[in-house]
Amino acid sequence: MSFKLALLCLGLNLTCINAQVGMPTNNPNKDAVLDLNRTDGTSAKGLLLPKVALTGLTSASPMTAHVAGMHIWNTATVTGTNGVSPGEYYNNGSKWIRVSSATDAWIQDGNSNGSLKVLGTNDAFDLPIETNGVEKMRVTSGGQVLVNTTTSMTGGTTAKVQINNGTTAGALQIKDGTENQGKVLTSDWNGVGTWQFPAVTPTYVGTWDSAYASISVKTADQTTQKYTGLSITLPPGKYYVNANFGFNIGNTTSWRYASYGLSATPSSGTPLQVHFIGGNPAMGGNTAMISNTSWIIDLSSATVNTKIYFYQCDVTVGNTTTSGCCEDQFFAVALRM
Template sequence: MKKHITIFFVVVISLNTFAQVGMTTNNPNKNAILDLNNSDGTTTKGLLLPLVSLSSTTNSAPLSAPVEGMHVYNTRTYGSGTTQVIPGEYYNNGTGWIRIQSESWKLQGNTDTNTANNFAGTKDAIPLVFRTNNVERLRITSTGKLLIGTTAVPTGGTNAKVVIDNGAVKGAVQLKDGTEGNNFILTSNADGVATWKAPATEIDFVSSYGSGINLPVSPLNKWYFTGSSVTLAPGKWLISANMLLSKSTGYTNATESWWVNSSFSDSDTVLSISADIINGSLISGSAVPNSLYGILSGSTLINNTSGSNKTYYYIARVAQASSTATGELQNFGGGWPDDNISIQAAD
């Protein structure tokens, strides 16, 4: 006679009075609904989310309907545009799938970035907006326009890349590079580099006058710094000088004559005509026989290509004199009320 023995296996899941579940432990953490950790700290396994193939961020499939809070791992790249899905972890917000970004930008800075893949901005046709104190200060439109103080391109700004709307408040743009000056206009060189420059119609007079120098008749052709100078922004400038020629002893004699040259030097110690002078390097004048005064008057063109403000020093010399000329010309280059140097933008 055969006997049949039936053996019952009972699987028990540990439940405590608060209904916590421990999958690998009989002592689950009381703050967790589900505890997957070994109580002895030897956990070597991870949580594997359901591996699914999503088709769109707006399509709930493979769920039959959107379920808020559902987490899955998408295994494929599918679709295009704003609804495209790529491999990674997604959660459902009740209307669609949201990818959990693991490579988000950090407030403390980022390292190992690659400009081909890492950037701050948008991947759709939506503007990028910057706020402070919860007020919009700046936005970059989807077409690449930079808007400051406005959320829309104003009339006439269709082709503008930078738009600043400061309302009725003056001073929307401030550019300080050392070339600025009162009533200056903004100009550019052939490369589009902008600098400030006095308008061509405006004439300024030099305020940096020295007390003048006494030019001796001998030696001839020796340059002297007059103590006066001009400081020019980058660009071309027409410089005009009008100077009084007068002997310290009064009238020139019946056969006495002087011929005086003046110009501008890059230095007030090593005196030579500046290479920046591109037209008419000398401004000259004469004192003739039996005269109390003579006049030196003329203009020269200086092109400052240094890229910043540059000072030019007014120099003078006696180039020729009659054999009867004696003494010196008094206070030349700024010592007389009649003396002046004027500046006018030439381009």
């Protein structure tokens, strides 16, 4: 009886003196309710959690209720959305949560899986991916991949890949060695796309400004360039450019020559290229002539569209006056070279 009383007194004394329990130490850490280390703060043994066969993440069974902070070692394997596998679990008050490790979690710097693993969600929620705290890509529960947008864009509810680049051109770039200026992405019977030249070669038509319906170039103006009012805008590439232009040559019985050129500016400057045309003196009098000149121009190094202007550069023998008749034409055909 005296021995039991002594133990009772010892227990009461420990309770009064310390709010901690130490096993086997008699000097438990003051911040720990239970200290399992030795007096020197070390131990050669571990804590063996109770082994429990859980029935699912959302089920408290075999316990009577979910208790937040409860830790156990699960021994059961249950498949399905709420399935569990052997390992350490804790309870958050409403379900069991597995304590992750490098073998069953996706970690920084990569995993050594050893077998196929799944990254994603087990319910009908999207999987967003962020950088610098901002979402940049999302895999939706419906199987869409959205880049720079959190919702499917107008008109693309059935599209599996959507890219929102705002108002900036060039949202998609595909390089496979077949890409080239002027090519388009073309599919084969199996849906495999490669870069191909279109079946119809793109043709670009210029415009004529009627404000230049009448300009005059005289023999004395041989070094003067005058804009004809014809222009054309071309994207980067190589082109065959053709110009038909009607003009009148003043009264003369001599050969008439006029040169025409292309310029990248609407003001006087060095032409990109110049061609000469001539008229037969046997025509005599005021003669109407149609110039038909063509060029091969290379704009492949350009990064933006280039506007080309058609000039009458000079005239030799006789005065010329342009006319705004129906023969004025300016067009370009893209070359596959």
